[in-house]
Amino acid sequence: MRRIAAKLFNPKSDRAGSDPRRSRRWWKRVALDKSAHYTMRLLTMATVGLVPLIAGALLWRAWPILATHRLTSLLFSQAWHPLRGEFGFLPFIMGTLWVTTVAMLLAVPPSLLTAIYLAEYAPVRVQRLANPVIDLLAGIPSVVYGVWGVLVIVPLVGNQILPFVSRHLGALALFRTDNPTGFGVLAGGAVLAVMIFPLIIAVAQDLIRAVPQGLREASLSLGATRWQTVKHVVLRRARAGVVAAVVLGCSRALGETMAVLMVVGNVPQIPRSIFDAAYPLPALIANNYGEMMSVPLYDAALLGSALVLLLVVLGFNVASRLAVMRLVGTN
Amino acid sequence: MEATQIRIQDLNVWYGSQHILRNINAAIPARGITAIIGPSGCGKTTLLRSINRLLEETEGMRVSGQVLLGGVDIYRPGADVTAVRTRIGLLAPKPFPLPMSIYENVAYGPRIHGWHSGHLYEIVQRNLEAAGLWDEVKDRLRTPASRLSTGQQQRLCLARALAVEPQVLLCDEPTSALDPISAQGVESQLQRLKQDHTVVVVTHILRQARRLADNVMFMWLGELVEEGTAVQLFTSPNDPRTKAYLAGSIG
Ligand SMILES: Nc1ncnc2c1ncn2[C@@H]1O[C@H](COP(=O)(O)OP(=O)(O)OP(=O)(O)O)[C@@H](O)[C@H]1O
Ligand SMILES: [Mg+2]
Numbered sequence: 001m002r003r004i005a006a007k008l009f010n011p012k013s014d015r016a017g018s019d020p021r022r023s024r025r026w027w028k029r030v031a032l033d034k035s036a037h038y039t040m041r042l043l044t045m046a047t048v049g050l051v052p053l054i055a056g057a058l059l060w061r062a063w064p065i066l067a068t069h070r071l072t073s074l075l076f077s078q079a080w081h082p083l084r085g086e087f088g089f090l091p092f093i094m095g096t097l098w099v100t101t102v103a104m105l106l107a108v109p110p111s112l113l114t115a116i117y118l119a120e121y122a123p124v125r126v127q128r129l130a131n132p133v134i135d136l137l138a139g140i141p142s143v144v145y146g147v148w149g150v151l152v153i154v155p156l157v158g159n160q161i162l163p164f165v166s167r168h169l170g171a172l173a174l175f176r177t178d179n180p181t182g183f184g185v186l187a188g189g190a191v192l193a194v195m196i197f198p199l200i201i202a203v204a205q206d207l208i209r210a211v212p213q214g215l216r217e218a219s220l221s222l223g224a225t226r227w228q229t230v231k232h233v234v235l236r237r238a239r240a241g242v243v244a245a246v247v248l249g250c251s252r253a254l255g256e257t258m259a260v261l262m263v264v265g266n267v268p269q270i271p272r273s274i275f276d277a278a279y280p281l282p283a284l285i286a287n288n289y290g291e292m293m294s295v296p297l298y299d300a301a302l303l304g305s306a307l308v309l310l311l312v313v314l315g316f317n318v319a320s321r322l323a324v325m326r327l328v329g330t331n
Numbered sequence: 332m333e334a335t336q337i338r339i340q341d342l343n344v345w346y347g348s349q350h351i352l353r354n355i356n357a358a359i360p361a362r363g364i365t366a367i368i369g370p371s372g373c374g375k376t377t378l379l380r381s382i383n384r385l386l387e388e389t390e391g392m393r394v395s396g397q398v399l400l401g402g403v404d405i406y407r408p409g410a411d412v413t414a415v416r417t418r419i420g421l422l423a424p425k426p427f428p429l430p431m432s433i434y435e436n437v438a439y440g441p442r443i444h445g446w447h448s449g450h451l452y453e454i455v456q457r458n459l460e461a462a463g464l465w466d467e468v469k470d471r472l473r474t475p476a477s478r479l480s481t482g483q484q485q486r487l488c489l490a491r492a493l494a495v496e497p498q499v500l501l502c503d504e505p506t507s508a509l510d511p512i513s514a515q516g517v518e519s520q521l522q523r524l525k526q527d528h529t530v531v532v533v534t535h536i537l538r539q540a541r542r543l544a545d546n547v548m549f550m551w552l553g554e555l556v557e558e559g560t561a562v563q564l565f566t567s568p569n570d571p572r573t574k575a576y577l578a579g580s581i582g
Contacts, residue, residue: 123390124390212427213388214423214425214427215427215429215430216388217385217388217421217423217427218423218427218429218488218491219429219439220385220388220416221383221385221416221420221421221423221492222416222417222420222439222440222443222491222492222494222495223413223414223416223417223440223443223444223495224413224439224440224443225413225443228443232429232439232443233429233430236429236430236431237430
C-alpha cells in the first residue's frame with residue numbers, strides 16, 4: 001500500500017518508503033496536500049479550457065457560412081440581406097465599435113477622477129458612504145438600465161441634446177443626423193457608460209489604494225502638493241492597474257447586450273454620427289437568434305457574428321494585457 | 332550652534348481618545364545632531380512626524396500646541412504645509428524610492444518646486460555626492476531606482492531629501508533597514524550634514540546615539556522626560572527613568 005502511494009506521490013524527490021520515521025499521519029498529510037493540489041489544478045484547467053471549447057462550438061456551427069462566403073466579404077461587406085443570402089457583418093462590427101468608443105469617452109475620465117478622489121482625498125466618512133452605493137450600482141440588472149435609458153436618456157438625447165448640438169455644431173458630420181428619435185449611438189453609449197462606471201471606479205480605486213502609503217509620504221515630505229503626489233507618484237505607480245481597470249470596463253462594454261439593445265435603435269447601418277441608430281453585434285444575436293431559422297445559413301451567420309464578437313473581445317484583452325505588461329516592465 | 336531652530340511648545344497629540352504625546356516642550360538647537368531615544372511605542376515617530384506636519388496624513392490624529400520654526404508656528408492658521416515640509420525634510424525608516432529613475436528621484440523635489448531647470452544635473456550630482464552614492468550610480472542614473480539595494484535606496488532617499496535644501500532633516504531610524512557598512516555610511520553622511528543642517532535622529536541604538544548626538548531627548552510613554560547635551564544626559568542623567576533606560580533595565 002505504501003509503496004503504491006509512494007509511487008503515486010513522486011517517488012524520486014521524497015524517498016519516503018525507506019524512512020521508518022514517516023508515520024501514517026505523515027502519509028495522510030501528504031495525500032491531502034497532493035489531492036488538494038491536483039483538484040485545484042483540474043478545476044483551473046477546466047476553466048481555462050472553456051474558452052477554446054466555446055470558440056470551437058461556435059466555429060463548428062458557423063462553418064456552413066465560412067465555407068460558402070469569403071472571410072473578407074463577411075467582415076467588410078455592408079450588405080446584410082439574409083433572404084438574398086448576403087451576410088455582411090461590417091455594420092454590426094462598426095455599431096459595436098461606435099457605441100463602445102462613445103461609452104469609454106463618457107465613462108473613463110469621470111470614473112477615474114472619482115476613483116482618485118475616493119482613494120486619495122475623501123475622508124473615511126465619505127468613502128463609507130460612497131463605496132456601498134457604487135457597489136450597488138454594479139449589481140443593478142442590465143435590463144433595468146435599459147428601461148431607465150428608454151425612459152430618461154433617449155428623450156433627453158432626442159428632445160434636448162440633439163436639437164442643441166445640431167444647432168451649434170451641426171456643421172460637423174459627427175453631429176449631423178436624420179434620425180430625430182434619440183435612439184442611437186449616443187443613448188447606447190451613455191447607458192453603457194453608466195453601467196461600466198462602478199466597475200472602473202471600484203477596480204481603479206482598489207489599485208490606487210494599493211500604492212504604499214510611504215511612497216505618498218515620501219513625496220509629501222519633499223513639499224509636493226497632494227495633486228503633484230497623485231499625478232507623479234501614485235498614478236505613475238498604479239498606472240498598469242488603472243489601465244487594467246479601463247480595459248475591464250471596455251471588455252464589459254463590448255459584450256453588454258440587453259441595455260444597449262433597448263436604446264440603440266437596431267438599424268443595420270454603419271453609423272456616421274453619434275445620433276445615428278446602430279446595431280451592435282450582441283444586439284444582433286440576441287434579437288434574432290431563434291427566429292427566421294428557416295432562412296438558409298441564417299443560423300450559421302448569427303453564430304459567425306458571435307465568433308467575431310468573441311474574437312474582438314479576445315483580441316482586445318490580449319492587446320491590453322501586453323500593454324499592461326509593458327507598463328509594469330518599465331516601472 | 333546655540334541658536335534654537337525648533338521650539339516645541341505644549342505639543343499634544345491624540346489618536347481618537349488615545350493620548351499619544353503629552354505636553355511636549357523642547358528646544359532643538361540649530362545645526363548639530365539631536366537624538367531622540369526611548370522605548371518602542373513611546374511616541375518618537377509621532378513627535379518627528381508632527382514636526383513636519385506629516386502626522387495629519389494619518390486620519391484620526393489630532394494635534395494641539397505649537398511648533399516654532401525660526402520663531403514662526405508651523406501650525407498657525409493659513410500656514411503653507413508644502414513650505415513647511417520643504418524646509419523640514421523627513422527620512423523614513425524604510426526607503427521608498429519613487430517609481431522613476433535614480434536621476435528623476437533626486438530631481439523630483441527641485442522639479443515640483445519649479446527650481447533651476449537649467450542645471451538640474453549638477454543638483455542631482457551634488458546631492459548624490461552628499462549622500463555618498465554618486466560613485467556607485469553615476470553610470471546608471473537612468474535606471475529605475477527600485478533596482479538599487481536597500482542601503483543604496485536609503486542613501487538615494489537622503490539625496491532626494493537634500494535636493495530641496497531643507498534647513499532641518501528629520502531621520503526616523505535611518506539605519507534600521509541597513510547592514511552595518513551601509514549604516515556606517517549613512518552615519519558619516521549625517522555627521523557631515525550637521526555642519527550646516529539641523530539634524531534630528533530617532534534611534535533605538537544607544538551606541539549610535541552616543542556616536543552621533545550633540546543633544547539627546549529621552550521619551551517615555553508619550554512624555555519628554557529629559558533633554559540635554561549628550562555628555563550631560565549620558566554621563567549624569569537626572570531622571571531615574573532615564574538612568575534605568577540607559578542602564579538597560581527598562582524599555
Ligand atoms: N497610525 C497610527 N494609528 C494609531 N495609533 C498610532 C499610529 N501611529 C502611532 N500610533 C500610536 O502612537 C503611539 C506612539 O507610536 P510611535 O510610532 O510614535 O512610537 P515610536 O516611539 O516611534 O515606536 P518605535 O520605536 O517602535 O518606532 C503608540 O502607542 C502607537 O500605538
Ligand atoms: Mg518609530
